[in-house]
Each structure stands twice: as C-alpha cells, then as structure tokens.
Amino acid sequence: MPLPIPSHPIRVALLEVLIVHGSLTATQAGELVGESPTTCSFHLRQLAKYGFIEKAGERKGLQRLWQLVRVGMVIDLPLIGDRREDMYTVLERPSKMAT
Numbered sequence: 001m002p003l004p005i006p007s008h009p010i011r012v013a014l015l016e017v018l019i020v021h022g023s024l025t026a027t028q029a030g031e032l033v034g035e036s037p038t039t040c041s042f043h044l045r046q047l048a049k050y051g052f053i054e055k056a057g058e059r060k061g062l063q064r065l066w067q068l069v070r071v072g073m074v075i076d077l078p079l080i081g082d083r084r085e086d087m088y089t090v091l092e093r094p095s096k097m098a099t
Helices: 009-021 026-033 037-049 087-092
Strands: 053-055 066-068
Touching: 009 026, 009 037, 009 053, 009 066, 026 037, 037 053, 037 066
Parallel strands: none
Antiparallel strands: 053 066
C-alpha cells in the first residue's frame, strides 16, 4: 500500500532538513525550518506515524532524535499483457506532452 505523499509545507521542510542533516531533535529542526519546537514535534510525530521517519537512538530527557527511514520512490510500471513493461522502455518513450 503506497504511503501518502507529505504535502504540508512544514512536513516537506522537515524531511528536507533530515535528508541534509541526518538525525535531529524537534528543537534543532525548528531552528533550521523557522518553526517552534512544539510545531515541529507534532509534524515529526505525524511523519513517523506514516513511516517516513523514526526515532533515532535513546531519548535524552525531553529531547528525542528523529531520522529519515526512506529515501527514494517506487515506480508502478504499466502492465503490458501479463507482464510489467521495462522501466527503461517507459522512460525512453517520447512524452505525449513534449509535442
């Protein structure tokens, strides 16, 4: 089952800083994205709920480190007959929108 794509701007920003900086607390992430630690904590928990991030290591007091779980995407290729079409064939096919 595909994961929902994060569309909230704060969640997208949090994913970006986790990609660049690795593990971060809500406070650290908040400083990087210009949001409060409380707001970041809420959005980080939502990202964890859907499997985009996870807790990283042991909690230290109130500080919890978060890290990215997934990087990349899955391409669901069209079925041709009873087999999936080769990805390179699909990607090399001229786009209908290019004309």
